[in-house]
Amino acid sequence: MDNMKNNSSTTDWFLQYPVMSTLRPSYPRGPWHYKDMHQLIVTYESTAEAVRAVVPRPLEPAEGNRVTIEWRNMTEVSGFGPYVEIGHSVACTFEGKPVIYVFQAFLNSESPTLAGREILGFPKRHGEPELKTIRETLTGTLCYGGTQVALATMPYRAVDLSDRLTEIEQELQTTQLVLKLLPDVDNHTPKVAQLVKVNLYDVHLKGAWAGPAELFMIPHAGCPVAALPVVRVLEGRQHLWDMTLSDGEVVYDYLEAERR
Numbered sequence: 001m002d003n004m005k006n007n008s009s010t011t012d013w014f015l016q017y018p019v020m021s022t023l024r025p026s027y028p029r030g031p032w033h034y035k036d037m038h039q040l041i042v043t044y045e046s047t048a049e050a051v052r053a054v055v056p057r058p059l060e061p062a063e064g065n066r067v068t069i070e071w072r073n074m075t076e077v078s079g080f081g082p083y084v085e086i087g088h089s090v091a092c093t094f095e096g097k098p099v100i101y102v103f104q105a106f107l108n109s110e111s112p113t114l115a116g117r118e119i120l121g122f123p124k125r126h127g128e129p130e131l132k133t134i135r136e137t138l139t140g141t142l143c144y145g146g147t148q149v150a151l152a153t154m155p156y157r158a159v160d161l162s163d164r165l166t167e168i169e170q171e172l173q174t175t176q177l178v179l180k181l182l183p184d185v186d187n188h189t190p191k192v193a194q195l196v197k198v199n200l201y202d203v204h205l206k207g208a209w210a211g212p213a214e215l216f217m218i219p220h221a222g223c224p225v226a227a228l229p230v231v232r233v234l235e236g237r238q239h240l241w242d243m244t245l246s247d248g249e250v251v252y253d254y255l256e257a258e259r260r
């Protein structure tokens with residue numbers, strides 16, 4: 001690195017901003033501050049077989065085959081601007097502690113998709129998620145190339161959970177893990193294979209609501225949102241909150257474990 005500091009101009013941009021493309025980087029360097037994020041979360045029970053199929057060891061699925069699918073309306077984000085994201089996760093344990101493993105995500109904006117994939121290893125893909133209040137119903141949808149593949153609904157702010165904000169704020173900070181996977185340039189050898197903990201900062205929950213929820217997902221070869229089928233819906237929630245994202249931590253390195 002010292003050599004690089006002393007020499008050529010090509011390294012100046014690297015030290016300043018190590019993100020492709022160099023002429024106009026695809027995303028701004030964080031931290032990214034999220035304000036007034038509206039979230040619809042549906043927690044459901046899936047099948048043991050489907051859950052096991054998406055959970056990489058050494059993670060273990062938690063009791064009950066609990067899966068969450070959540071819509072996040074990012075109304076105000078520094079650097080990225082507004083966008084909508086769906087995260088699909090499984091409740092797991094890692095080293096005996098509860099964690100959330102995010103196994104797929106769909107976004108409608110390129111910049112946070114690339115930042116999430118390249119830096120943290122978020123399994124983000126392009127889709128057309130929407131979160132809207134239609135009549136009295138909060139409605140989350142996902143279209144993939146124009147074809148609708150998911151629909152989640154719940155009454156808008158029906159049951160106020162103001163008396164549980166501290167507890168729910170803690171829940172929101174349950175360790176979130178993603179699997180960062182990158183091949184080497186030979187297009188074959190794994191270069192990065194890591195479980196990454198996504199750090200959340202400055203979490204501030206401003207409102208939370210519960211209520212009955214419905215979830216419908218359609219099998220689609222290109223967008224496997226229905227790969228974890230709904231056995232029964234357990235809970236619907238809405239949150240309004242702020243947070244900051246910036247970095248992560250490697251909690252398990254598969255390539256290093258193999259070398260040992």
Ligand SMILES: CC(=O)CC(=O)O
Pocket residue numbers: 032085112115116117120122245
């Ligand atoms: C950088 C990110 O990974 C942002 C997000 O979760 O949308």
